[in-house]
Amino acid sequence: MIDLVFPVFCLGCGAESVFVCDKCKCKIARLEQQKCISCSKPSPFGKTHPECSSKNKIDGIISSVPYNDKMAKAMIEAFKFQSIKSMALTMAEMMADEIQSQGVKDYFSNFTVIPVPLHFWRKQERGYNQAEILANLLSHKINALILPELVKKIRNTKQQAKLKAEQRKNNLKLAFKLQSPSPEKALIVDDVATTGSTLNEIAKLLKRAGAKEVWALTFARD
């Protein structure tokens, strides 16, 4: 983790001292409505519509900001390529704010937080897993247990963002493995959700291993 040993500048306005100043933080667009993971249409609390749902899918997803927000995108990029503790704190704070304002903070307190894993080599290369850092901070904020090692990525897959929808599904086949039995209720944490195929793949694994309810929590939503 880089800490504040040299001058830092706000990603938004360039003001010295923090990576995201309060003024710019307030300007980040919040997601107006939570959306179903399958059809991307609005849904209360981000719950997967009954008609969009199937046995092994994510039951719902809550995100804080739209991915197309310039500042949100800059934060994610910066966080991915340089571990910045203060950025992670801001992102986790905004994620916790969102579940608070959705009124589901207590609902998740008996869920087990599970970060989307990186493959060993990817993590070595980067030095950290950004989803794991967010998951750790969040588990404290909502008083929930965390199992950072439960899901392991056993195949170093291509970047999902670079693939077409049908390729994404195949790309993830047998990419993950469970290290121990699944908790009954799981909350998967990641920085961004795009098509949701990674989240659904992990949900499938957890549900086949006994999970009854699996939700996802991400900073941004495409």
Ligand SMILES: [Zn+2]
């Ligand atoms: Zn600023």
Ligand SMILES: [Zn+2]
């Ligand atoms: Zn739907």
